[in-house]
Amino acid sequence: MKNHLHRWVIEALSFMALGLFGSLIIGLILETLGSQTLIPQLNLSFLSEIGKVAMSVTGAAIGVAIAYGLGAKPLVIFSCVIVGTLGYDTFGGGAVGAYIATLIVVELSRIYAGKTKIDIIITPLLTIVVGGAIAKLCGPALNQFMTGLGKVIIVGTEQQPLIMGIVVSVIFGLALTAPISSAALALMLDLSGLAAGAATIGCASQMVGFAVNSYKDNGWSGLLSIGIGTSMLQVPNIIKNPMILLPPTLTSAIAAPIMTTLFPMTNNPAGAGMGTSGFIGQIMTINTMGGSLQTWLLIAVFHILLPSCLSFILYKFFLNKQWIKPGDQRINIAS
Numbered sequence: 001m002k003n004h005l006h007r008w009v010i011e012a013l014s015f016m017a018l019g020l021f022g023s024l025i026i027g028l029i030l031e032t033l034g035s036q037t038l039i040p041q042l043n044l045s046f047l048s049e050i051g052k053v054a055m056s057v058t059g060a061a062i063g064v065a066i067a068y069g070l071g072a073k074p075l076v077i078f079s080c081v082i083v084g085t086l087g088y089d090t091f092g093g094g095a096v097g098a099y100i101a102t103l104i105v106v107e108l109s110r111i112y113a114g115k116t117k118i119d120i121i122i123t124p125l126l127t128i129v130v131g132g133a134i135a136k137l138c139g140p141a142l143n144q145f146m147t148g149l150g151k152v153i154i155v156g157t158e159q160q161p162l163i164m165g166i167v168v169s170v171i172f173g174l175a176l177t178a179p180i181s182s183a184a185l186a187l188m189l190d191l192s193g194l195a196a197g198a199a200t201i202g203c204a205s206q207m208v209g210f211a212v213n214s215y216k217d218n219g220w221s222g223l224l225s226i227g228i229g230t231s232m233l234q235v236p237n238i239i240k241n242p243m244i245l246l247p248p249t250l251t252s253a254i255a256a257p258i259m260t261t262l263f264p265m266t267n268n269p270a271g272a273g274m275g276t277s278g279f280i281g282q283i284m285t286i287n288t289m290g291g292s293l294q295t296w297l298l299i300a301v302f303h304i305l306l307p308s309c310l311s312f313i314l315y316k317f318f319l320n321k322q323w324i325k326p327g328d329q330r331i332n333i334a335s
Helices: 002-037 044-056 059-068 073-089 096-112 119-159 163-177 182-189 191-213 215-227 231-240 242-262 275-291 292-321
Strands: none
Touching: 002 044, 002 059, 002 096, 002 182, 002 275, 044 059, 059 073, 059 096, 073 096, 073 191, 073 275, 096 119, 096 182, 119 163, 119 182, 119 191, 163 182, 163 191, 163 231, 163 242, 182 191, 191 231, 191 242, 191 275, 191 292, 215 231, 242 292, 275 292
16 A cells, blocks of 8 residues: 555656646746746747747646656557546646546556557547546546635635744645655645745745755755755655754744745745746746846845755754764765
8 A cells, every 4th residue: 555655646746747847837937938038129928929838738748747657558648648638627627637537547557558459449548538537527626625725725824924834834845855746736736825935935945955054065066956956855864864854944934934924925836836946936936926126035035045044054053963963964966
């Protein structure tokens, strides 16, 4: 059962995130660059058109990514282009609809894929029909539940910005560092507004915090790999010494409520779970809040400067207490 849960949750969501990166998230980035360029004379409006096309195939990208990640047969993978589209768009299931329909049909495909002499007909036919039926039956209800939960979080953060700012930032920060896709989670919840802003800070705190704290152990390559790549690189070290997780986590619990109560920042579902990975969280913040000087300053302070300073101070405290030791955060980037 443990292996199944790892396959269905960790692996499937991780590959789903790759599908989202290759469609919705990149599409949003291109649309933002095309519509909010700092140099209007360049006329980058064509990027907006490319971005819209990329976003329009999000469901298909999710379907293919999950099927590929779970090791499905080629005909199943190609058919999941349709399954993902049916789950995401046609039957209104959104990201969770595409996820559940693709996941179930890929697992069921083990029964029939490659088992008959007319596999080229049977496999895509069954995959599309069964996947479509699952998308229609389960997708809308699951999507309604997840987005409803997201709305509760959004409203809760607006009503109780101090407490919910802490809760949301810590949960999403931990999800980003753990082998769970915080990006996929944010999109399933359709997290937006102030709650998405808090989630972004939680994720940024993990990435920037680990990058700065481990600089002596990993140098510039580690700083960049973690800071704009992923803090998931620290998971093996966290298993060895869980204490290294506390400075960036406590940082998110301090920084986020300062933002939610005093300097409100918003984001959209595509940027909420990204932190500083590829600066997508920051680009989506600009997409949501606009490219004013105030927005840029808030991003600099709450996504980079405050998390790095707070986390480093806490790290030094833990280091003096010998709860963390030099070398505890060394990573093997080549692996």
